[in-house]
Amino acid sequence: MSDADGSRARYRRIMRFAMRYMAQAWWYELFLPRIGLERFSALGRRRRLQGIARNFHGLALGLGGLMIKVGQFMSSRLDVLPPEITKELEGLQDEVPPVDFAAIRAHAESELGMPLDRAFAFVDPVPLAAASLGQAHRARLLPADAADAGFADAVVKVQRPGIDRIVDVDLAALRKVAGWLHRVHVIRQHVDLPTLIEEFAVTSMEEIDYLHEARNAELFDANFAGDGRVAVPDVAWERTTRRVLTLEDVTAIKINDIDALRAAGIDPGEVATAFANVMFDQLFVDGYFHADPHPGNIFVTPVPDAAPGAAGWRFSFVDFGMMGEVPDRLRHGLQRLIIAVAARNSRQMVEGIRDVGVLLPTADAAELERALSALFARFGGMGFAELQRVDPREFRDFATEFGDVVRSLPFQLPENFLLIIRAVSLTSGMCSSLQPEFNMWDAVEPYAQQLIRDERGSFVQSIGREAVSFAGVAARLPRRLDDLVSRVEEGRLQVDTPRLDQRLRGLERMSRRVVSAVLFAGLLIGGAVLRPEEPVTGTVLMAASVPPLLHALFAGFAGRPRG
Structure with a gap:
């Protein structure tokens, strides 16, 4: 063929x-x-x-x-x-x-421009790991290369032959499906799926460029310089191309190997808490984060000679092909949001959701504030294990009472949010797998307290920025008022209400989309808005059966707007 x-x-x-x-x-x-x-x-x-x-x-x-x-x-x-x-x-x-080693060898030699036994002292033909886009093999650098790189034991990552074509086909299929779903009004109203797919496409193309990944690894390492919690493999640049990446071998105990962790004297619960804090730092402080923290990409490395009081182990991250950046404005909004969640303050949380850009400024969020207050009152502070013991009928009652509220508000997924959702979701799942009784509130609250202390330190700067902004508005206000009066006198003032008309049409069709829209709102809104804090809200809003997103995808076909 x-x-x-x-x-x-x-x-x-x-x-x-x-x-x-x-x-x-x-x-x-x-x-x-x-x-x-x-x-x-x-x-x-x-x-x-x-x-x-x-x-x-x-x-x-x-x-x-x-x-x-x-x-x-x-x-x-x-x-x-x-x-x-x-x-x-x-x-x-x-x-x-895995791909047959003969094909991997031929692909690597073509990229490096020399036989493999001249490029490395040794390459293990048995793969260390076979991933979706590439394959990793243990190797040993030649003495001269080892002296330059600062390490001898390495992992050589080679792209799967023909992966460029495969990624192109998969993206074409995803674009087609996204185009279909974008025609569903209830989906289009909340998320621009074609745009999200394009963001995913950019990320995927970056992920198959190993030079880009090598630079990502060095930037990630710089962010954690001097931080004993995290180790990042060094890059052997002399043996790295767009399709071949050679890194220091930092493999150790896979983060979700609970038996191996306990055998090494490491408490999985402590690993869960520390991992949450490391990911929080990336998302809320550095603004540059590992967007693919699944178990195959995180190792726990024992540190026998750790300083007194230190954990005695550290995280070793690998695979930096999928990295995300959080713009300053979005990062500050996420900081305010996590502080509000830790404080169980529904009003501040609504404002934080606005700041993040998920809730549009025109939304009347009084009912959402009431729903969040009820959520905190009943489920606030519960961990994943506690939620599993809650009567599912209580979840159904909550979703029935507040589902329409969440669904009717003008939510959207802001740009750069796709990878944040992925990272937070994988982090939450990882912590729950390490310790079913893990309570995200226990990780969020002290972290939020630290953020509050940091905010106090920059209070004067914040006041200064607000003063400058107010001065600019005040300077422009007389001219704007004069222009408004002139337009009224001349009869040129018009009020355009397409959003209001669209909302009225949406309300007319709402009764025909109750089941699928509630499911969609639960998965999308719960995952996109409230998942960064803890797993409570996602579980509640998805109701009893917690069906996947496909159960809501075609809900709006019968109610597509005309014109």
Whole structure:
């Protein structure tokens, strides 16, 4: 089969899978409930979801590429998705089939411009890890290269042959599906899926450029310089190209290997808390973060000669292909949001959501504030294990009472938010897997207190910026008032209300989208807005069955706006 034929076959296979299960979601989660068969639809929901996960597992392993990354992300959502789903997909962290070493050798030699035995003293033909886009092998640098790099034991990461073409096909399929979903009004109202896919495309193309990854590793290392909690592998630049990356070997205990951690005398609960704090620092302080912190990319390395009072171990991060940046304004908004969550202050939390840009400034958020107050009063401070013991009917009652409130507000996903959601979700899932009783509140509260202390230190600067901003507005105000009066006198003042008209049309159709819109709001809004603090809200808003996002994707087809 030619490359072109193989690409077409891959594209068709992805599209058939997507269409099949979107149609199934429409039938069971939209059509049957509308004709009074909601109870019948709910009876087999768990079995159907398990079947979808099993079939996607097979699809991802068969196709590789970006499909594996989707499955890896879902398998890490232990805090949101039921265990039947995550169990089916967890193998994607380690079961990616390796490429034959002969093909890897030929690809690496072509990139390096020399035989492999001249480039390295030794390369292990057995892969250390096989990932969706590349494959890693242990190696040893030649003495001269080792002297220049400062290390001898290395890991050579080689791209899978033909991965550029595979990524192009997968992105084309995702763009097509996103285009379909963008025509669904309830989805388009809250998120620009084509734009998000383009952000994902940029990230994916950067991820298959190993020179870009090497620079990311050095920048990440600089951010943690002098921080004993984190180690970053050095780069052997003489043996690095766009498709071959040679890094210092820092492999140790995989972060989710609980038995190995305990055998080394390391408490998994302490690892969970420390990992949350390290990720918080990246997101809320540095503004530069590892966006793919799944178990295969994080190791726990014992430090026998640690200083007194130190943990005696540290995190070793690898795979810097997927990194994210948090703009200053968004980072400050996230800081205010996490402080409000720690304080259980619903008013400040609503303002923090506005600052982040998820809630549009025109929204009347009084009802949202009331919903958050009720949420904090009932579920605030609970960890994941405690939530599992809450009667599911209580979750359903909460979602029924406040689902319409959340759904009716003008939410959106701001730019640069996709990778933040991914990093926070993987972090939450990781902490829950390390310690089921892990309570994110215990990590958030002391961290928020530190942020408050830092804010006090910059209080004078903040007041100065506000004064400058006010002075600018005051200087422009007389001219604006004069222009407004002139337009009124001349009859040129117009009021355009397309948003109001759109909202009225949306309210007219709301009753026809109750089931799917509540599900969509629970997964999207819970994940995008409230997940950075702890897993409570995502679990609550997703209601009892916690179905995946596909259950809401086609909810708006029947109510598409005209014109």
